[in-house]
Amino acid sequence: MTVCAKPFRQECRRILLLAMPIVVAQFAQTANGFVDTVMAGRVSPDDLAAVAVGSAIWVPVFLFLVGVMQGLTPFVSQYRGQRSHQAIGGLVQQGLWLALPLGGLGFLLLRNMEPVLSLMEVDNAIRPMIIAYLQGLSWGFPAITLFLALRSLTEGMSFTTPVMVVSLIGLAVNVPVNYVLIYGKLGFPAMGGVGCGWATSIVMWLMLVLMVQYCVIFDRKQETGLFRRFAWPDSVVLKSILKLGLPIGLSIFIEVSLFCVIALFIAAIGAQVVASHQIALNVASMLFMIPLSLSLALTVRVGTNLGMSNAEGVQRSILSGLAIILVIAVVNSSVMILFRTQVAGIYTDDAVVIEMAAGLLLFAALFQISDCLQVSANGVLRGMKDTAWPMLMTVLAYWCLGLPVGYILGLTDWVVPAMGARGFWIGLVAGLTAAAIMLSLRVIWRFRRALPMPA
Template identity: 40%
Template sequence: MKFCSWEASRLLRLAAPVFFAQVTLVMMSVVDTIMAGQVSAVDLAALSIATGLWNPVVFALLGILTAITSLVAHSFGAKQDHEIRGHFQQGCYLAIILLLGGLALAQFADIVIDYLDTTAQVKALALDYIDYVQFGLPGFIIYTLLRNVAEGKAYTTPALYISVIGLLVNIPANYIFIYGKFGMPPLGGAGCGVATALVMTAMGLSLLIYSFLSKRLNGQTLFSAFSRPQIKAIWVQTKLGVPISLAIFFEVTLFACIPLFIATLGPIAVAGHQVAASVTTLLFMLPYSLSMAVAIRFGNLYGQQDFVALKRCLGTSFLLAIAIAVFVAAITYAFRYQISSLYSDNPEVIALATSIMVLACFYQLPDALQVVSSGMLRGIKYTNPISYITFVSYWLIGFALGYVLGRTDLIVEPMGPQGFWLGIIVGLSCAAVMLIFTLRRRLAQAPFNF
């Protein structure tokens, strides 16, 4: 692998706005966690369980729409701008289907929550959160649609602008609805659901307005002469997006479902895991942003049929991923105590969270390599292997091993949350190996000539 400073500069310019946008979005979750944790461990546990149910569904549904980014990137690279409007409009029809599916799934949340072995108070707060947050799904789908079009055109800054608006709405909304200010009832951790719904709506409307004001995004053209639904075009997007969606679902649920399986260990175990998961999710935005930039860059270069530049981008991307992984691991280890103390003042929660964060240092390298490899595969529209590789790695290997270590004595005495995180390390390592092998095999085929 060779490192190209110009290519690295290009990737970082694409990744930087994505990174700050994603950090801002994750910061909303961090704010939710901190503010709920300051109320009580019960509120924090309820928030962890509720987001553990809601987030996988939302991100899996919206993951299907990420196919638009690859399609737009190819059309943009090939200078076929007329195709971009068609991708967007057919994506709108697909988004309506996904919206209805997401709202339908939310109605079954009470059934799942009732089966959890936890206190009635935690169950009630978790269900209230989902009841509130679902009203923000239409706004978030609008935001996702327009963001995917913008990023497919290598225009990554709008997401940053809009995410700042979201954060500015999130903090006061959390304060009002968690603690019951300005005449609102105090909802505790469930108030984060109201705040998140307001944030999603504000972000969707803001990006919609921005699209009509921006010449580069050109919202007037996107919405003009709206075509009828085309089953073939919708199916192409679905076929390309479903493997990406499944990969996102498998990865999100790997972390999000752990609280459901450690709920019987009490609020301290759930809260400690939630703190560590929140921190590592925030730091994960560095390799994830690089992955997004790589997918965009690969898509543009593939559309241009510039395979020499594609090979140059590959080597540079992997070397950047390694550097980012080392940096993230160092930050996690060095500041684990200070960061954990921001979330909770409970010594037991802090002790558990910091021990988990030490384990998280060990999966940074395989995680960075696997997520960048996935971005490359998305960029060349070869997404089918991503879904089954992530399923096997995350669930059949990672989660299964984590459950054995965390909840049983088949290998060692039950390790609780730490056992699940050891499983995550093994699962992500397997994913990295399989995705890199798949990418190498694919790029060795014509017309790539790698």
């Protein structure tokens, strides 16, 4: 397969223009968690612990809902490729209907987490604070799911800047609202770490209001009819959205839960091992946002070209994305290899932890190509409305290969003397490599079936 240089460069540019605002939005959302951690930590260790444990509960729930609502984006992008803007408005309306019960589900889950805290044997001293933090944050979930539905409208139509701007505004507002609620300013009671939960809820509602205002203007220009016609829930459309979105949400939840399980296994080895693992994981997660954003951009570009029945366009999108992703993987790997000690030193002054974290970052550097390939292949497949098989493939790669390999190498002497955290990171390399191979083969197979290439 060959691609002419000029169209190839143009497609690379389109993908990058789509992905760059998404990268900024992802970092802004991550920075909100960083701000909460720092500001709660300045109150007391108990407040910091409450926010940390609370975040470990609500973030996986949030990411699951993000995945489910991403089921809208392939439909929007394909309708845009077909220039069926009126269909987009009706589809997003159904997405808003879906967002209502999903937001309610998140609300109820976060307000009933006491049994989970008991099961986790969380310290009784901080348990009331965690519950209050989650209850405050729960009020934002109905807003954020509606925001996610509107986000699919703009991103699916290749307008990613609005979400970036709204995310940056949310970050800017989160800091002063945190300050007011944590320390009890402007007549509010001092809530400590609990105030972070309420501040996050306020930011979620603000983001929804800003997104609605933008989408009203956007709807008039694009003539989708989103706010001009009313439609009751359509079970057929809702089922089709869930058919795509539910596997995405489950895939994300499965991946997040894998890292939680690994952390629990490593916790028994020792505090320094846990610290080094957390540092390496945090660095890898931060750098992962770049290929993740590219994956979202690929979903839009592939979906749009499929909607246009443009096989050559789909091919260009895939090959352009592959070229960009390989460059990103090489850059990420180089950063981890060349600056691993300096990066680890940002997190701690403990020489032993720095040395251990630097060693784990070498494994992270090793799986960059696999990780970038698997996430970009997932993005392509979502653009093709293929999400069920990729979910099964990730379960097979992570839980049936990566975790067993990690456990055997890390905690047993069956193959080699127990390697501790390094064994689990070797398992991650194995799992991500397997996922990259299976998903890439799935992309090739789906592309050949989706559209015939012109002679």
